[in-house]
Amino acid sequence: MTGVTITVPHAAGCGGSFGHPCDYASIDFADRLEDSLKRIGVRDVQTAQATTPRTELDMNRKRARKAKYRRDIISWIRSNKNRTWVVDVHSFPGDSFRTGSDFVILDTRDGNYDTHTPYVRGLTEYARERGLSVSDIPGADSWQKETNDIMDTSRGEGAYSFLIEVKEDLKEKTLDSMAKAISEYIYSMK
Numbered sequence: 780m781t782g783v784t785i786t787v788p789h790a791a792g793c794g795g796s797f798g799h800p801c802d803y804a805s806i807d808f809a810d811r812l813e814d815s816l817k818r819i820g821v822r823d824v825q826t827a828q829a830t831t832p833r834t835e836l837d838m839n840r841k842r843a844r845k846a847k848y849r850r851d852i853i854s855w856i857r858s859n860k861n862r863t864w865v866v867d868v869h870s871f872p873g874d875s876f877r878t879g880s881d882f883v884i885l886d887t888r889d890g891n892y893d894t895h896t897p898y899v900r901g902l903t904e905y906a907r908e909r910g911l912s913v914s915d916i917p918g919a920d921s922w923q924k925e926t927n928d929i930m931d932t933s934r935g936e937g938a939y940s941f942l943i944e945v946k947e948d949l950k951e952k953t954l955d956s957m958a959k960a961i962s963e964y965i966y967s968m969k
């Protein structure tokens with residue numbers, strides 16, 4: 780049976796240094812996703828919220844690999860005999876992404892739009908078919924030296940992983956519909 784770890788690396792916020800309270804909707808979406816996964820029958824689900832503010836140590840970067848938070852994620856993947864997913868949850872203020880979508884899935888790190896990971900493309904299409912506003916974009920552009928390290932290291936361990944950015948202040952109904960779409964898709968891939 781599939782196992783899912785939901786990571787919320789910016790759960791402790793960032794002290795306002797980004798000009799806005801970063802990721803404030805990420806914990807709420809992670810909760811909805813965990814509930815939805817359990818409801819559909821995925822029993823091995825856990826949410827890992829970081830307790831260190833991003834300004835102190837950004838848990839989604841390479842330099843945080845030795846932190847307990849990061850080591851625990853890798854240990855969980857290694858100890859699990861079944862297929863594991865690591866869903867890395869973040870949130871953004873409405874105008875951050877040019878796509879204009881409610882949900883943005885960050886995928887490959889190579890900046891190439893033609894190399895979407897099949898399960899990410901599949902999830903995006905599945906959610907779109909259910910009327911949700913979703914884009915999948917490269918996780919890093921060629922100019923961006925910092926990559927999304929939780930996703931990268933999880934994939935390196937053989938887990939299925941993607942990063943999802945949730946637009947802040949969406950309606951509860953929209954959030955629940957997306958959580959349900961992700962849950963159904965993950966469940967269908969067992």
Ligand SMILES: [Zn+2]
Nearest residue numbers: 789802869870
């Ligand atoms: Zn974040």
